[in-house]
Amino acid sequence: MDAKVEKSGCPVMHGAITESGTSVMDWWPNALNLDILSQHDTKTNPMGKDFDYREEVKTLDFDALKRDMHALMTDSQEWWPADWGHYGGLMIRMAWHAAGSYRLFDGRGGGGTGNQRFAPLNSWPDNGNLDKARRLLWPIKKKYGNKVSWADLIILAGNIAYESMGLKTFGFGFGREDIWAPEKDVYWGSEKEWLAESVLRYANEEDPETLEEPLGAVHMGxxxxxxxxxxxxxxxxxxxxxxxxxxxxxxxxxxxxxxxxxxxxxxxxxxxxxxxxxxxxxxxxxxxxxxxxxxxxxxxxxxxxxxxxxxxxxxxxxxxxxxxxxxxxxxxxxxxxxxxxxxxxxxxxxxxxxxxxxxxxxxxxxxxxxxxxxxxxxxxxxxxxxxxxxxxxxxxxxxxxxxxxRAWFKLTHRDMGPKARYIGPDVPEEDLIWQDPIPAGPTGYDVEAVKSKIAASGLSISEMVSTAWDSARTYRGSDMRGGANGARIRLAPQKDWEGNEPERLSKVLGVLEPIAQEAGASIADVIVLAGNVGVEQAAKAAGFDIKVPFSPGRGDATDEMTEVSSFEALQPFADGYRNWANTSYDVSPEEIMLDRTQLMGLTGPEMTVLIGGMRAMGTNHSGTKHGVFTDREGALTTDFFVNLTDMAYKWVPTEDGIYEIRDRKTGDVKWTATSVDLVFGSNSILRAYAEVYAQDDNKEKFVKDFVAAWTKVMNADRFDLA
Incomplete structure (x- = not known):
């Protein structure tokens, strides 16, 4: 007879929503954590999929809001009285600390998302009592509702405070969209206590330049x-x-x-x-x-x-x-x-x-x-x-x-991206170099004629796809910088970056620039078009006749429009999509790939399909063959996934960190791979995605999904298309 099982304890999952829970990462801390790719899921957003804040804010009564904000500054409340009867100092500190968390290295932080409402920022020691400032703003947020985001309101409060105390501000742009859950993608430091000793984030305490990247503050919090x-x-x-x-x-x-x-x-x-x-x-x-x-x-x-x-x-x-x-x-x-x-x-x-x-x-x-x-x-x-x-x-x-x-305007708008994203009557007319200005590009040229010339140019699929990818991959949704628009890949500093293979880049640009000039198209458009031509050729080689969507209108930036020093921060030190890493950072190539994926705004499935497709097309940096699990290189096939999941092979690590893919029967080396390749077979979530594309019935789905993800990357910085 079975022993009687006594029921005891609480019948719900302990710690399901707290840090005391026993999560997968608690049990297996060395597992690859893909949470960074699923943050800000639509399920956390109470506004619904049809809500468009950037359209809603255009209907705001800007003057009425500013009048109410001015009145707030001197409306002292008993529960938190204003110093000298004026909340200006408190509101400025709130806006400053929201915007001031921005860092150039990865574009994360800043006031562009209203993240100060959530942990850890809402409880940082340095943000003490800013909860009071946000609560003072609540009646105004309640009144104007969906027409103004918390992110805009927090920064605007600082602007109005300065105006109220006598400063003529440089301007203001609305358009910051709120997030609805804490950010999982921002590394604020490894310390486990607030205001821990600075030695924990400096390689050499006497040299401030050795402050751990991408951090900007001297202490946690x-x-x-x-x-x-x-x-x-x-x-x-x-x-x-x-x-x-x-x-x-x-x-x-x-x-x-x-x-x-x-x-x-x-x-x-x-x-x-x-x-x-x-x-x-x-x-x-x-x-x-x-x-x-x-x-x-x-x-x-x-x-x-x-x-x-x-x-x-x-x-x-x-x-x-x-x-x-x-x-x-x-x-x-x-x-x-x-x-x-x-x-x-x-x-x-x-x-x-x-x-x-x-x-x-x-x-x-x-x-x-x-x-x-x-x-x-x-x-x-x-x-x-x-x-x-x-x-x-x-x-x-x-x-x-x-x-x-001007510096205050830069501080509070740096993470908003180009001026084209600013909304409202107080947007300054002046173009500022830190806004990465790009002139409007031509749209009236014959796109199909340009594609025909590119196809006949003699450029390989790998050369065309790699150049377009390198041009677009710099985009980061954290501060809306980078991307293919502007064609800054042909300017300093990008033209000399190791990750862009300067010799190959120079060759490709030498072919594409005359085509652009003759057609009256921008070089930026032609670079993207070349990538599209390469993808279409690869799809055709795999048996699928597909057209990659394209929208003309990208412009070409100049050296005078480019702040070289700040663009250095966009330089990739690794790119899992092109199977390349050149880094001394103590992070795995897989983690770097996830970080880049999140910055580009891609999902786990989109990352997976792009990796598989780019391996099949042979776009690896320097032409290496790691991860090119196919005998049909250049064709947009599912071979990467089919062979990755095929148990006819075994995976053998080598001393130099590369893996050999060996035939189980003969022991012969069929292919080689990096950890970035094999993680799509070892990580349970990524393997689930990979298996979808390894199925016999999903070859066409793979091509369509690749094209959709590719187009998303190419258009990520096309704010004029939104």
């Missing part, structure tokens, strides 16, 4: 640098070096960095008039009755003059609700000494100051309080380069205001 100095050890010269590196990783030069520092601290204050130990947990860890609030002080009064956020306490200027030149006078005209705030944080205070130059208390104007500077502020005074810029700004207030307004 900070936007930029520690206001007390790295590791809470004040050292203005060291902070200057940290500031320079972290702002450069947002594509800011020294002048923009100095302007942003001065303009950011011209208004508002730091909060540290109390004990940090009295604060409750951050929003993600707070009890349910806090309803999304974090850092609540239930021990003592924790609002107004008694609020604690960064731990530093004080304003930077005499009149913190006015955008003026007071920051320069305060910083440059006083000697400063280190002191501790009431919360115990290091800050700099004037050695001597007239009472009339001190800011008043945020609640009682009869009380004067001591101004402060952070270690990063002192860097602006003590570093010779920054000091020279600060003196220049002070001597020319209008130049400073214009420089800051």
């Amino acid at each position: 900070l936007i930029y640098v520690n206001p007390q100095g790295r590791d809470n050890k004040p050292d203005p010269m060291k902070s200057a070096r940290d500031v320079r590196v972290t702002f450069a990783r947002m594509a800011m030069n020294d002048e923009e960095t100095a302007a942003l520092t001065a303009g950011g601290h011209t208004v508002g204050k730091a909060h540290g008039n109390g004990l940090e130990s009295n604060l409750g947990p951050a929003p993600e860890a707070a009890p349910i009755d806090e309803q999304g609030f974090g850092w609540i002080n239930h021990e003592t009064r924790g609002v107004g003059r008694d609020a604690v956020t960064s731990g530093l306490e004080g304003a930077w200027t005499s009149e913190p609700t006015k955008f003026d030149m007071g920051y320069f006078d305060m910083l440059l005209d006083h000697d400063w000494e280190l002191k501790k705030s009431p919360a115990g944080a290091w800050q700099w205070q004037p050695v001597a100051i007239d009472e009339k130059d001190m800011p008043v208390d945020v609640e009682d104007p009869s009380i004067r309080t001591m101004p402060i500077m952070t270690d990063a502020d002192m860097a602006m005074k003590m570093d010779p380069t920054y000091r020279e810029i600060m003196e220049r700004f002070r001597a020319d207030p209008e130049y400073f205001k214009d420089t800051f307004a």
Whole structure:
């Protein structure tokens, strides 16, 4: 008789939606995690598939929204009173910290998605009490509803705050679409605790340039640098070096960095008039009755003059609700000494100051309080380069205001992509080089005639497909940069990138450029058309007569339109699609492939079909044969999948990291492969996709799916087609 099984415990999956769960990755941490490719699934979006925010926002009453935002700035609420009756400083910090998480290396972070609403950003130590700022915005979001996204509203709040305090801003563009779940694709560091020692992210602590890529902040949980100095050890010269590196990783030069520092601290204050130990947990860890609030002080009064956020306490200027030149006078005209705030944080205070130059208390104007500077502020005074810029700004207030307004606009719009994506009445007319401008391209030429000339040019399928792919693969949906539009593959720095095979690229461009010129087409269009011709020829060789969709109109950028230094960040150091890796990073080629796939906006199935098709067409970098599991190279067949899943073969690793595909009976080496190839047979999810295309009845499906995915890549940066 079977033993009686007692029922006990909770009848639901423990940890199913929390970190305490036992997930596949918990059990097998070395498995390839494909979650990055399925984030922001439509199932998480409450708006439905037919909702188009970029069309909805065009119907917004922009003037009414701005009037309401201006009114909000001075409508102080008892539950979170405004400093000096003005929320400007808080709103600017919210917008700044949303936009300031952007990093140039991979284009991730930034304020373009409203990601500050979700973990981990909503609970970062550096974002303390920004939950209050977003809650103050809720009545406006509620009123305007679907016509304005949280992402737009958060950034707009900073813009309106500056206008409310006297700055003429450079402009504003709407069009940021919200996400509805935390981002899984952003690597913020490997540390397991907030504000961990900086040694964990520097190869050499004395060299700020060795900060781990793609990170920009000196500690886990900070936007930029520690206001007390790295590791809470004040050292203005060291902070200057940290500031320079972290702002450069947002594509800011020294002048923009100095302007942003001065303009950011011209208004508002730091909060540290109390004990940090009295604060409750951050929003993600707070009890349910806090309803999304974090850092609540239930021990003592924790609002107004008694609020604690960064731990530093004080304003930077005499009149913190006015955008003026007071920051320069305060910083440059006083000697400063280190002191501790009431919360115990290091800050700099004037050695001597007239009472009339001190800011008043945020609640009682009869009380004067001591101004402060952070270690990063002192860097602006003590570093010779920054000091020279600060003196220049002070001597020319209008130049400073214009420089800051432009830098603020860049900070808050950098991750939106080209200006063509901006919406609204306040979009500046001026084209800025960091927007990667591209002129409109011609559309009236004879596309079929151009294709015929390309087909007769003598270029191989591999040459045509590889060149088009290399031109388009730079696109990244994180900040909408790169892509085939503009044909920047023919310009510095891209023409010299190892991944683009400069010798082969030069040969192909030498053939395609005369064809474009004769036809009156852009080179950008002709490069893509050549890739399409190659795909069509490969499909025909496999027995399928198919036409790859094409939309003319790409333009050709010039050297003058190209910011070479920022485009260096788009250089691939590996490309699984072309079976190439040249990297010293401690990540597997498969993980790099997933990262690139996510940046291009592709799904797991799309990645799979593209890999199989490109292997079959022989598009590997430098013509290597790894993964070319076919005797019909150049034909768009399913052979990659058929032979990958064929148990007639076994897979033998070699000492150089390459795998030999051997016939089980004879032991003969049939093919070779990389780990990027074999992962499509070893990973259970990818194998499921691969098996679909290995089936006898899916040859035509494979070709159609490949063409659809290929077209998606070629058109990823065609915002004019949306």
